[in-house]
Amino acid sequence: MKNMKAIVRLGTLTAVAIAIAGCMSDKTLPKDTANSMALTQENRINAILANMTLEQKIGQMIQGEIKHVSPEDVRQYGLGSILNGGGSFPFNNKHASPAQWLELADAYFEASIDQSGGNAGIPISWGTDAVHGHNNVVGATLFPHNIGLGAANNPALVGAIGKATAVEVAATGIDWIFAPTVAVVKDDRWGRTYEGYSDQAELVASYAGEIVHGIQDQGIVATAKHFIGDGGTLRGVDQGDTRLTLDALLEQHGRGYQTAIDAGVMTVMASFNSWNGDKIHGNKTLLTDVLKNQLGFDGFVVSDWNGIGQVPGCTNDSCPQAINAGIDMVMVPDDWRALHNNMVREVETGLIPIARIDDAVRRILRVKLRSGLLDAVKPSLRVANSSALIASEAHRLLARQAVRQSLVLLKNNSGLLPLHPHQQVLVAGSGANDIGQQNGGWTITWQGTGNSNDDFPQGTSIFQGISDVVVEAGGKAILSESGQFQNKPDVAVVVFGEKPYAEGLGDVPSLAWQQGHKTDLKLLQSLQQAKIPVVAVLLTGRPMWVNAELNASDAFVVAWLPGSEGAGVADVLFSDSDGKARYDFRGRLSFDWPAIDLNTDNHDAPINQQLFPLGYGLDYSSKHQLANNLNETPVGKVENVDKVVFHRSSKAPWGMLIADAQNPPQMVEAGRAELASGKLSVIAVDFKVQEDARQLTWKSQIGSFNKVFWQSDSPVDFTELRDMDGALSLKMRVDEAATSKVILQMDCGLPCTAAIDITSIVNSFSIGEWVQIAVPMACLESAGAALSKIDSPLVLSADGHFKMTLSEAAVITNVPAEALLICPS
Numbered sequence: 044m045k046n047m048k049a050i051v052r053l054g055t056l057t058a059v060a061i062a063i064a065g066c067m068s069d070k071t072l073p074k075d076t077a078n079s080m081a082l083t084q085e086n087r088i089n090a091i092l093a094n095m096t097l098e099q100k101i102g103q104m105i106q107g108e109i110k111h112v113s114p115e116d117v118r119q120y121g122l123g124s125i126l127n128g129g130g131s132f133p134f135n136n137k138h139a140s141p142a143q144w145l146e147l148a149d150a151y152f153e154a155s156i157d158q159s160g161g162n163a164g165i166p167i168s169w170g171t172d173a174v175h176g177h178n179n180v181v182g183a184t185l186f187p188h189n190i191g192l193g194a195a196n197n198p199a200l201v202g203a204i205g206k207a208t209a210v211e212v213a214a215t216g217i218d219w220i221f222a223p224t225v226a227v228v229k230d231d232r233w234g235r236t237y238e239g240y241s242d243q244a245e246l247v248a249s250y251a252g253e254i255v256h257g258i259q260d261q262g263i264v265a266t267a268k269h270f271i272g273d274g275g276t277l278r279g280v281d282q283g284d285t286r287l288t289l290d291a292l293l294e295q296h297g298r299g300y301q302t303a304i305d306a307g308v309m310t311v312m313a314s315f316n317s318w319n320g321d322k323i324h325g326n327k328t329l330l331t332d333v334l335k336n337q338l339g340f341d342g343f344v345v346s347d348w349n350g351i352g353q354v355p356g357c358t359n360d361s362c363p364q365a366i367n368a369g370i371d372m373v374m375v376p377d378d379w380r381a382l383h384n385n386m387v388r389e390v391e392t393g394l395i396p397i398a399r400i401d402d403a404v405r406r407i408l409r410v411k412l413r414s415g416l417l418d419a420v421k422p423s424l425r426v427a428n429s430s431a432l433i434a435s436e437a438h439r440l441l442a443r444q445a446v447r448q449s450l451v452l453l454k455n456n457s458g459l460l461p462l463h464p465h466q467q468v469l470v471a472g473s474g475a476n477d478i479g480q481q482n483g484g485w486t487i488t489w490q491g492t493g494n495s496n497d498d499f500p501q502g503t504s505i506f507q508g509i510s511d512v513v514v515e516a517g518g519k520a521i522l523s524e525s526g527q528f529q530n531k532p533d534v535a536v537v538v539f540g541e542k543p544y545a546e547g548l549g550d551v552p553s554l555a556w557q558q559g560h561k562t563d564l565k566l567l568q569s570l571q572q573a574k575i576p577v578v579a580v581l582l583t584g585r586p587m588w589v590n591a592e593l594n595a596s597d598a599f600v601v602a603w604l605p606g607s608e609g610a611g612v613a614d615v616l617f618s619d620s621d622g623k624a625r626y627d628f629r630g631r632l633s634f635d636w637p638a639i640d641l642n643t644d645n646h647d648a649p650i651n652q653q654l655f656p657l658g659y660g661l662d663y664s665s666k667h668q669l670a671n672n673l674n675e676t677p678v679g680k681v682e683n684v685d686k687v688v689f690h691r692s693s694k695a696p697w698g699m700l701i702a703d704a705q706n707p708p709q710m711v712e713a714g715r716a717e718l719a720s721g722k723l724s725v726i727a728v729d730f731k732v733q734e735d736a737r738q739l740t741w742k743s744q745i746g747s748f749n750k751v752f753w754q755s756d757s758p759v760d761f762t763e764l765r766d767m768d769g770a771l772s773l774k775m776r777v778d779e780a781a782t783s784k785v786i787l788q789m790d791c792g793l794p795c796t797a798a799i800d801i802t803s804i805v806n807s808f809s810i811g812e813w814v815q816i817a818v819p820m821a822c823l824e825s826a827g828a829a830l831s832k833i834d835s836p837l838v839l840s841a842d843g844h845f846k847m848t849l850s851e852a853a854v855i856t857n858v859p860a861e862a863l864l865i866c867p868s
């Protein structure tokens with residue numbers, strides 16, 4: 044890193060140390076000067092290391108989560124690092140101000156350098172997922188997710204965004220960013236597709252170095268993640284298995300690491316996925332032989348969130364294999380204390396060689412020295428006016444520019460775009476005025492759910508941007524998400540697409556958009572039938588099979604997940620009042636665009652037929668007319684007959700709600716909800732991966748039922764599933780037996796319902812044991828469910844006390860033999 048910014052940070056430092064801190068990667072230095080400085084640097088590290096006890100060394104190797112680590116813990120254990128996970132905030136306050144972030148950062152920092160409790164006094168490093176701007180902080184500038192930046196095809200832009208993000212991160216006292224993701228995404232069914240820039244290694248490689256410089260030149264540590272092959276798993280399953288030879292793995296998924304390392308990236312995060320069946324967190328070939336020795340990476344490797352616990356034979360608090368394989372710092376959100384004890388013992392008993400510990404700590408100290416942290420003053424003294432840096436005018440303009448550059452125009456029949464602003468413009472669709480939706484996952488909360496426009500005081504929705512332009516030109520913009528209007532508008536802009544998700548919760552079985560419940564298509568078609576020209580704007584974290592929606596639109600724009608500056612969309616869609624385009628489209632696909640929903644030959648493989656190739660994208664000089672007869676028949680029908688209600692998250696069209704008899708139901712947002720009475724609560728808990736199950740706790744009074752249910756806006760026809768011998772299946776665990784009644788229902792528009800008393804069944808299960816129960820659709824039908832119009836496929840209600848965890852609810856056609864079939868006569 045260069046040391047410009049480091050000097051600002053190093054209040055108490057001598058001139059010599061400043062030079063040392065900044066010189067390692069300064070390629071302009073004569074070689075022997077650089078060598079001798081590196082030597083001085085290594086000598087200093089050795090001197091620190093020589094004075095550390097085993098306990099202190101292991102403390103440096105541990106990263107806990109701020110919910111589970113107090114400054115007092117840091118003082119006692121000398122932890123090397125803390126992180127705030129997605130949706131974790133200082134003092135548990137979602138709206139914590141920059142000053143409050145700084146206050147907590149100061150507390151950790153001061154605890155870390157306080158040697159009175161017996162720690163080594165090494166400054167702690169705080170890491171955060173600032174993956175599209177400083178996205179955990181309310182009010183920060185949020186940039187388009189990486190998939191949009193890929194379409195912008197502009198390495199310099201990405202470097203500038205890295206810099207702006209680092210400035211905002213530093214303004215809150217944080218030292219380290221878990222970005223860039225340099226995944227090369229091969230199968231777009233992956234829930235993390237949008238975190239990748241491209242499905243091509245070259246583009247990822249051309250970006251990685253730029254963003255690393257952008258971040259690290261500000262004195263903030265960057266992370267290239269997730270090493271390696273996260274984007275290459277079979278079927279695009281998150282945390283799945285990447286099956287390639289070593290050469291192919293490096294060729295297809297390693298290029299971004301090389302440019303990041305060349306740019307001096309200081310940390311690399313190990314990936315959750317396996318390589319040919321082996322968890323990478325325990326793989327020495329990849330972490331040590333390849334990454335450190337062959338690619339020459341001399342920073343440190345951090346494990347992913349409880350990733351060590353996934354290595355066979357390991358738990359979250361003990362995994363000598365992972366340390367021996369090359370993990371230098373362990374991200375272990377809550378079990379860090381046990382891990383510390385276990386690691387000390389594992390070194391003492393020879394399971395982990397002390398030389399490995401020394402190497403890990405040397406790497407951690409090297410990063411702390413190079414980044415300036417070892418000599419830094421406390422966080423609040425490093426920045427002059429922190430709140431002015433968050434969402435500064437310059438950063439917001441940069442984000443808006445990035446939005447403009449990322450938009451890809453797939454269709455513009457009869458040159459409908461650009462739109463003249465002096466018109467009656469109907470703005471419709473569920474994404475039109477939803478800043479949360481246009482930001483996707485990793486936005487304030489982990490999943491990006493549970494936010495309202497008020498959580499983005501700095502942001503503009505797409506509607507807001509359109510309205511500003513249109514009103515200024517003397518036109519009129521009318522917002523109606525459902526597309527209602529009184530006077531026929533001149534044109535309609537329909538903004539629709541994916542609702543926020545993150546990681547495996549965003550994995551999908553095919554790329555079909557709204558298979559089986561095409562509500563967006565109906566909206567587009569209804570406008571076209573009313574003879575209104577339609578501009579579709581798709582918000583999405585991945586290329587989607589949208590042939591039907593393309594057919595039903597006159598112009599079609601892919602906006603990806605543009606972030607907080609929604610006004611960038613109107614910048615390009617609307618001309619000036621002379622009819623001249625203000626900005627042209629310059630986004631080009633950095634991913635292939637699918638012509639079908641699934642690979643026809645092999646459903647495990649990525650799609651092999653493209654509608655638009657890589658690099659495609661129209662601009663205002665193109666005269667291309669797209670035919671309106673694209674094939675609308677999905678390949679994936681058979682697979683998608685099953686109607687999943689909940690699997691890791693609630694599946695469209697179903698939303699999860701809770702209700703009592705007195706009050707209107709309330710949505711379960713971000714996996715959490717509680718009745719005002721406290722008599723029913725839902726929390727997201729971990730089953731196989733983070734927050735993939737829901738724990739339901741009833742504390743009702745006998746005779747007064749509270750319920751959890753899934754509901755859709757329009758009823759769904761389940762008769763086909765009855766004809767295929769389908770059943771409503773629940774994968775669940777009883778955590779506390781029911782003290783009164785538990786009722787399972789399927790509703791078909793009140794008062795139509797089928798209700799089944801499952802009290803004796805749930806009370807027959809052992810506490811803590813996972814079980815599967817299945818109620819045949821035919822049985823629900825005889826109990827009163829009108830299967831052609833189901834609005835709530837699952838309602839669970841209880842009076843009395845009861846606690847259970849649900850990991851899956853679905854109407855399935857292949858009921859496994861081990862499932863308990865329920866059909867009371």
Ligand code: BGC
Pocket residue numbers: 126127128129172221268347348546733
């Ligand atoms: C993700 C990482 C992230 C980490 C910390 C993990 O679940 O895989 O990308 O950096 O959490 O939030």
Ligand code: BGC
Pocket residue numbers: 702708752754790791792793834835838
């Ligand atoms: C019903 C809905 C109703 C909701 C609210 C559900 O069980 O299916 O129609 O709006 O409960 O209590």
